[in-house]
Amino acid sequence: MPQVEELISPQALAARVKELAAQIRRDYQGRSLLVVGVLKGAFVFTADLVRALDGLDVQVDFIAVSSYGAATETSGTVRILKDLDMPVEGRHVLLVEDILDTGLTLRYLLDYLSRQRPASLRVCVLLDKPSRRKVEVPVDYVGFAIPDRFIVGYGIDWAEQYRHLPYVGALREEEGADRE
Ligand code: 5GP
Numbered sequence: 001m002p003q004v005e006e007l008i009s010p011q012a013l014a015a016r017v018k019e020l021a022a023q024i025r026r027d028y029q030g031r032s033l034l035v036v037g038v039l040k041g042a043f044v045f046t047a048d049l050v051r052a053l054d055g056l057d058v059q060v061d062f063i064a065v066s067s068y069g070a071a072t073e074t075s076g077t078v079r080i081l082k083d084l085d086m087p088v089e090g091r092h093v094l095l096v097e098d099i100l101d102t103g104l105t106l107r108y109l110l111d112y113l114s115r116q117r118p119a120s121l122r123v124c125v126l127l128d129k130p131s132r133r134k135v136e137v138p139v140d141y142v143g144f145a146i147p148d149r150f151i152v153g154y155g156i157d158w159a160e161q162y163r164h165l166p167y168v169g170a171l172r173e174e175e176g177a178d179r180e
Contacts, residue, residue, distance in 0.1 A: 004152055004162060004169035008144060013154060013168065014048070016143050017144075020124065021052030023141060024094065032057040034091040036084065038109065039064035041098035043063075044155030045126045045143075049096060052147070062085045065105060078108040088116040098156050100125040100142075104132040110137065127151060127168065144168075 024033075033053075037046030041060050050060055064082035094112060097106055106123060113121055124141035131148050152158045153165030162169070 001161065002158065003005045003172040004165065005172055006112055006167045006169050007146065007149070007151075008154075008168035010166045013143075017045070018052055020050055020141050024049075024124070025053060028056055028094075029093065031092050034086065034088065034093050035060045035111045036088075036093055036095050036113070037126060038095065038097045038162045039082065040104075041156045042096050042128070044128070044163070045098060046096045049124070051068060059086065061107070065109070067105065076141045078105050080112070081162075088118045090114055091117040091118050093122070095121065095123045097123065097125045099127045099129065099151060100131045100137065101132045103137040104135060105137075106137045126154070149173075 003136075015030045016018055017074045018180060035046065035050055035053075035100075037043060037060065046060070061082050062082065063080065066081055067081040073147075077157055095106070095113065100106055106125075110121065110123070122140040125136065125139055126143040128139065128142045128145045129148050130145060145177055149170035150158065151168060151170055152162035153169045154166050155163055156168070158171060
């Protein structure tokens with residue numbers, strides 16, 4: 001198994017989640033919020049974030065998508081493996097994603113959810129890799145901007161491994177970890 005280098009500690013993650021939640025609480029005060037976590041990568045971040053939103057009227061749902069393979073990256077085609085359980089029409093929706101990389105996944109999800117006419121639609125990402133962007137995506141809340149490394153931990157996997165790590169790490173490059 002490749003070695004993992006810690007990039008963001010559990011303490012730094014907790015502190016940033018608290019700050020993001022404070023911002024979100026201010027922005028959604030008095031409104032009912034539907035938080036939509038993108039599975040699987042955002043499951044830990046979503047769980048921590050919603051628990052910091054006490055005082056708000058919050059419901060939580062999840063959508064599961066498959067990442068496109070390298071061959072189809074340019075098409076931006078994303079397959080929905082599990083759709084939302086709750087209707088989005090007329091709701092204030094906050095989409096919560098683990099990593100914003102090329103932007104293709106979020107672009108697809110934003111288009112998909114917009115078509116269902118939410119009252120508002122915002123995006124919260126834990127990690128942003130700005131150097132890899134292919135399409136611009138409006139993001140309202142960003143945890144950390146990071147360099148172009150292969151990230152694991154805090155819900156994020158490499159071949160279904162490492163999701164349980166309590167920190168955000170990067171695979172050590174000398175291990176020859178290829179992008180999946
Ligand atoms: P985008 O569509 O913006 O290129 O990529 C978003 C998705 O690609 C993320 O939700 C994540 O599933 C995957 N991804 C991007 N960068 C990484 C990474 O460094 N590590 C892992 N495990 N997945 C990544």
